[in-house]
């Protein structure tokens with residue numbers, strides 16, 4: 001089915017630059033799968049895309065209830081797609097609970113595609129509406145455009161001649177809905193058909209049934225009178241850079257970033273880790289990369305996670321560990337050991353709501369100060385923060401580069417929002433990736449001068465002498481080291497020197513990190529919005545909109561938090577005010593105030609939810625009004 | 628050893644750092660025997676790594692002229708596990724104390740033992756926290772008065788051997804610090820064993836827990852309180868081998884060989900591959916000071932089992948995944964499915 005074939009029809013086609021869609025249904029309705037299919041289709045079609053799943057927090061919540069609603073949100077479009085969308089334009093509600101759980105996030109006047117059979121008495125009661133109050137009938141939805149489709153009946157009818165059982169046929173209902181949506185947004189069916197063919201390679205009848213259901217949904221769009229007065233939509237592909245693309249979530253990207261860094265450096269990757277939401281997919285992804293020689297070690301706890309990695313790093317591996325807040329707390333002593341051992345180690349911390357178990361499935365940016373200062377003693381460590389799902393790849397990669405080239409543990413921060421969101425990634429070619437150059441101390445002969453494991457180069461970096469190399473036998477540990485020899489030393493002057501050298505080494509990382517550049521806006525002006533991490537998309541959109549509205553505002557986004565880019569201070573000085581939106585109570589803000597002695601305006605949101613662009617735009621407007 | 632380099636001597640394994648242990652500390656003997664065993668095994672200094680936690684005993688790596696890492700308290704087993712998993716080619720030894728391995732590091736201990744990486748663990752048990760100056764440890768006896776138990780310890784001590792067997796240990800041995808020859812032989816067996824070897828050492832701390840093992844070392848008592856295990860040999864102890872252990876069903880019984888007329892052939896014959904017998908032996912844990920009819924404390928190798936190691940299994944999975952060649956960076960970056968935009 002080609003585009004032109006669709007457009008040749010005599011429908012009314014309304015073009016849009018971006019659309020945000022929510023697929024919502026019961027956990028058993030296959031919404032993640034349906035959303036993923038739709039995402040793949042628009043990705044291949046060439047749209048910009050950003051997705052975010054919203055799972056229920058229980059594994060098997062009661063069916064039909066609000067607690068059991070599973071959602072998959074995505075935004076696709078021609079331009080300006082940096083987030084899954086603050087509110088949705090369209091919502092698929094497979095049952096009453098799905099509608100109830102999400103209606104307040106639907107744009108006023110938005111479209112609801114409801115499976116009317118998911119609004120029977122039973123579902124209405126389970127959802128909490130009550131059987132007497134069907135929102136599809138009682139006027140609750142008067143402000144919206146509602147399409148009520150008896151999905152199960154239509155699917156059964158379409159698949160009646162397949163000879164399959166009702167149970168299997170009913171499982172195809174989400175494909176029917178998908179077909180309707182493809183019709184509504186004038187999208188091709190090929191990607192989904194191909195995926196179904198290969199997914200059910202050995203079950204041709206199932207593949208055929210699912211494909212039939214998608215086509216039936218599509219044809220329903222064509223034939224029904226339901227849509228005729230509203231027309232259908234068309235979202236032109238984005239002006240994307242040509243090349244090969246894949247879709248990644250933040251966690252997948254982090255994992256691949258580490259594995260790629262190891263390959264590029266010619267090292268073996270070792271990951272010691274303990275499962276924790278929302279970081280586990282990094283361990284899971286890497287566990288599947290044995291073909292690339294990746295070794296994963298599911299340890300007994302996070303302490304063993306970091307310590308096994310330190311052991312592997314001592315042995316010459318590119319070692320990493322990943323976790324989320326509670327696990328980072330457990331790793332702190334180990335990270336301090338890595339600081340004093342001065343060995344390469346990447347720690348990826350996927351932040352979630354805290355303290356304690358907090359909000360395990362919800363994102364927050366509240367571990368920044370812990371990443372910076374959460375170790376005993378003077379234990380500085382480079383800190384990098386990823387700002388988008390794709391950037392998780394580059395942040396992990398760069399963390400590995402810094403770790404190996406500066407012989408230091410590096411903390412890489414992502415969060416639960418980035419971890420699970422996905423977007424298209426332009427696949428880089430290996431030579432586009434920065435070089436990573438580990439330098440192992442060479443073998444020594446008996447009459448060579450003794451090996452000095454803590455003799456530093458001009459960047460204060462010590463050499464990496466790994467076991468198995470004749471002549472480099474040496475002992476190191478957590479006790480303070482004597483300068484150069486690495487022997488245990490309690491000398492006061494030596495401790496002062498080593499403390500200073502460890503800090504200087506980390507500060508020297510600033511030499512290889514790029515200057516901070518403006519994402520948008522003038523080089524001098526009234527207001528700079530300074531963000532870090534996953535707030536990128538929301539801030540970018542907010543600043544774009546504010547600028548379209550004529551406001552004097554700029555946006556810069558920090559990826560390197562320790563050390564800061566060298567030009568940061570100068571940049572901050574170019575604006576009358578600096579606004580720092582954060583999903584915490586002002587952690588970057590206190591770092592900036594501390595370092596540059598300025599008083600930025602903070603904007604915190606600690607609801608376990610990401611910012612949306614409206615909130616930030618409103619804040620920008622407020623500040624500029626007062627100026 | 629297949630290659631033909633001339634073997635090093637114990638002296639070659641001596642580092643340039645002076646041991647900082649107290650005079651008379653049992654740790655000296657362990658250090659000496661360990662270096663001697665490494666020499667006997669013809670190991671090369673560059674292929675050995677000694678990993679430790681924190682404690683007096685955990686200073687061990689500094690004194691051996693190989694690679695070494697002195698880590699943090701309780702985590703030696705974890706660090707050694709990562710090193711061995713990443714570098715199966717190395718000979719990895721762990722030096723750890725009773726506090727390090729069994730208290731703060733207890734969790735790592737049981738999981739390391741069950742994973743069975745090829746590590747040689749030297750567990751210095753002095754039934755006390757030496758480095759922090761004499762607090763009781765998880766192996767201290769009930770009633771022991773220390774700075775943190777002025778009225779006597781109330782917690783029941785860990786039985787290291789039983790714990791290790793319970794965790795799935797594949798090489799489990801106990802030796803006294805003063806039995807140097809036996810210690811060296813056990814170290815050599817531990818090295819030969821492919822899997823996690825646990826060698827518990829009864830190590831005297833003359834400063835904070837002197838004589839903790841007195842019942843097993845006192846001249847007058849030791850013949851009756853100790854039992855030396857030898858593969859294929861009957862369990863005989865006592866002055867001039869006058870006593871033996873017979874298994875009556877699952878119940879070990881002390882036999883007076885002179886009076887009873889039972890012959891040695893009818894005694895329990897030690898079989899280090901028998902897990903059930905090893906478990907019973909591990910329960911020979913009476914305190915001769917407080918128990919009247921005590922069983923003698925066994926020393927030697929309790930149990931040996933040939934089981935695949937963690938790193939062998941992991942490497943086999945990787946080899947299998949790479950049967951058709953190792954993945955390239957291009958393939959890694961592209962992932963399982965891509966699309967092209969022109």
Ligand SMILES: Cc1ncc(C[n+]2csc(CCOP(=O)(O)OP(=O)(O)O)c2C)c(N)n1
Pocket residue numbers: 681682683684685700723724725726727728751753755756757758759764
């Ligand atoms: C996290 C942490 N907690 C506590 C200590 C203090 N500490 C150091 S060694 C030790 C106990 C050592 O006992 P053991 O492992 O039996 O070794 P020993 O000194 O007896 O050889 C303690 C409590 C520490 N270094 N780190």
Ligand code: SF4
Pocket residue numbers: 647648649651652653654683684753757758831832833834835
């Ligand atoms: S305190 Fe005890 S264990 Fe520590 S060195 Fe002294 S004698 Fe040895």
Ligand SMILES: [Mg+2]
Pocket residue numbers: 682724725726751752753754755756757764
């Ligand atoms: Mg001790």
